[in-house]
């Protein structure tokens with residue numbers, strides 16, 4: 001970027017306010033969104049006149065930028081604990097509604113819509129990179145409060161870069177059913193600013209269900225699409241590592257988690273290749289990658305659990 005931070009901010013503000021106007025007028029038009037160029041924050045979009053979607057703010061400068069953009073509330077759907085104290089320094093309130101890469105649970109959908117209805121806006125919605133879970137949350141919120149149809153929600157997610165392998169996230173937007181006013185009224189508006197990190201055992205239960213699905217797929221030579229389950233598995237290892245779910249178990253444990261993450265990424269890659277074009281060699285390669293992941297499960301359990 002050759003702009004100074006100030007001129008970048010100024011042009012961002014002008015663009016954002018222009019979008020405010022046009023998008024309010026045409027809530028059902030295809031999103032003409034382009035990412036805003038903001039120093040320090042990635043994948044930032046102004047959406048439907050009341051939300052921003054983007055990556056996690058980390059530094060004072062990031063929070064100051066959001067404050068200057070007029071943001072009033074930060075809504076994190078990431079598993080990692082939000083930096084509530086730093087946000088407060090800039091007069092920003094945090095609301096934490098974490099969910100995984102396998103879709104938005106019904107209770108979280110209710111919370112997101114209730115948040116969109118009641119929290120002071122604009123609301124800056126973020127996950128980690130601002131590409132997958134955050135845009136899915138924004139999609140559901142727009143379906144809930146801005147009259148978006150599922151087709152528009154899907155277009156928005158594609159544009160924001162949500163990988164189509166995250167089938168659960170796309171399903172949440174595609175199968176959206178407007179909750180009744182009564183159901184929404186029952187959701188507490190006393191939103192938590194920081195939800196406790198999921199304990200490792202809870203994450204392992206999800207890891208185990210992806211693993212079972214992958215083993216079953218292997219028995220049938222990985223019917224397409226096989227990659228989504230492997231990607232979920234990888235994200236679960238990754239998130240366990242990032243959120244500190246294994247904290248206290250030491251460095252060898254952290255590197256074992258990292259190794260499992262890398263092996264699951266390799267499995268995802270092999271299955272992507274196989275999904276794209278099937279061949280006996282590719283089935284064999286994917287099977288080997290699956291075995292390598294399985295070995296990492298049992299090795300870690302031997303050292304740290306059993």
Ligand code: HEC
Nearest residue numbers: 200201204205207208211256257260296297300301304305
């Ligand atoms: C980096 C280490 C590590 C790796 C890799 C790992 N696990 Fe675990 N797993 C653990 C630990 C530690 C526990 C015990 C957690 C606890 O009880 O607090 C556990 C617990 C479990 C549990 C029991 C959960 C419960 O209900 O208490 C299952 C099931 C499980 N793992 C499945 C898997 C599978 C399947 C894989 C591979 C795809 C895997 N794990 C990979 C460390 C690991």
